[in-house]
Amino acid sequence: MPQATTTVPLRRVSVPDGSVGMKFCDTLDIDQEAHRLYAGDNWAGGVDVFDISMPDAKYLKTIRTRGGFFGIAVAKDLHKVFVGLGAGHLGVIDIDPASATVDTFVARVDLGAKGSADLIEYVPAHKKVYAGMHSDKFVGVVDAVKHTVLKKIDGLGGDLEQPRYNAADGMVYVASRAGNCLHQIDPKSDTLVKTIDIGDPCNPNGVAIDPKTNQALLVCDNKQKPHTVIWDLKQQKIAAVFEESGGGDGAIYDPTVDRFFGAHSGFTGGPVIGIFGGNPARFLVNVPTQRGASWVAYDRANRLVYAPAIQDGKPALISFPLPSV
Numbered sequence: 522m523p524q525a526t527t528t529v530p531l532r533r534v535s536v537p538d539g540s541v542g543m544k545f546c547d548t549l550d551i552d553q554e555a556h557r558l559y560a561g562d563n564w565a566g567g568v569d570v571f572d573i574s575m576p577d578a579k580y581l582k583t584i585r586t587r588g589g590f591f592g593i594a595v596a597k598d599l600h601k602v603f604v605g606l607g608a609g610h611l612g613v614i615d616i617d618p619a620s621a622t623v624d625t626f627v628a629r630v631d632l633g634a635k636g637s638a639d640l641i642e643y644v645p646a647h648k649k650v651y652a653g654m655h656s657d658k659f660v661g662v663v664d665a666v667k668h669t670v671l672k673k674i675d676g677l678g679g680d681l682e683q684p685r686y687n688a689a690d691g692m693v694y695v696a697s698r699a700g701n702c703l704h705q706i707d708p709k710s711d712t713l714v715k716t717i718d719i720g721d722p723c724n725p726n727g728v729a730i731d732p733k734t735n736q737a738l739l740v741c742d743n744k745q746k747p748h749t750v751i752w753d754l755k756q757q758k759i760a761a762v763f764e765e766s767g768g769g770d771g772a773i774y775d776p777t778v779d780r781f782f783g784a785h786s787g788f789t790g791g792p793v794i795g796i797f798g799g800n801p802a803r804f805l806v807n808v809p810t811q812r813g814a815s816w817v818a819y820d821r822a823n824r825l826v827y828a829p830a831i832q833d834g835k836p837a838l839i840s841f842p843l844p845s846v
């Protein structure tokens with residue numbers, strides 16, 4: 522099947538750079554109501570905040586703390602942003618505009634790991650944060666209200682990546698790149714239910730879930746054969762494999778436009794955002810991006826897709842309008 526690609530103008534906003542030589546940004550997330558985008562910034566040493574109320578994003582500030590910056594998750598109902606940090610910590614930022622501590626780190630939760638708290642997921646139904654401890658082979662569970670560790674779900678193997686909550690079955694699914702599997706966790710008891718072999722050389726990094734259809738998009742880390750897997754969560758098997766787009770890190774699903782977005786920074790021919798949609802989910806189009814575009818976020822108000830990037834050797838934030846396909 523021929524690859525579908527659309528070229529659209531990219532908007533860019535510069536980010537102050539403190540140092541170079543490391544990955545700029547691991548994850549983005551958006552507070553859709555407040556029109557704020559949050560990005561972990563390993564160059565400046567903090568979490569960058571952007572005003573995205575207008576089509577041209579505006580850099581506002583960097584909320585600083587020590588350590589590396591990985592997963593980002595907005596907990597709007599709690600007026601917090603959670604951040605996966607280096608040295609096994611989870612950071613908590615207050616985003617309540619009425620608070621005296623707004624836009625500051627108000628807590629650091631020690632998850633008891635040597636490595637980083639990598640990608641994270643906030644689950645509003647249980648008021649918990651799930652952190653994939655990438656090299657420590659466990660998922661840390663944190664009480665999002667009290668900022669205390671509730672559980673360490675051990676024995677999951679290495680290279681743990683994205684946890685995602687599926688509202689359809691009430692389970693949390695954690696991608697394991699090294700194990701080439703999905704770990705299914707019951708958030709009511711915070712216990713491992715089962716480990717599911719993917720049965721395809723995917724080695725997943727990112728996971729995005731559409732609970733209405735029980736479909737998940739898996740961003741595969743197969744560098745020899747970049748591709749994307751659509752996973753049937755109900756049947757627990759592959760629904761489709763697409764070679765038109767793949768080789769990346771992060772993925773999201775946005776229900777307002779019924780689209781999966783995969784940040785495929787390692788795709789053959791150059792970085793792209795792969796867009797998928799429908800039931801059954803199908804590949805729609807690739808949008809070329811640029812170096813460093815390993816994550817993705819969608820701004821519903823302005824119908825813009827955002828990604829981190831490296832521009833002229835410095836960090837940047839790029840965006841483009843949602844393609845009509």
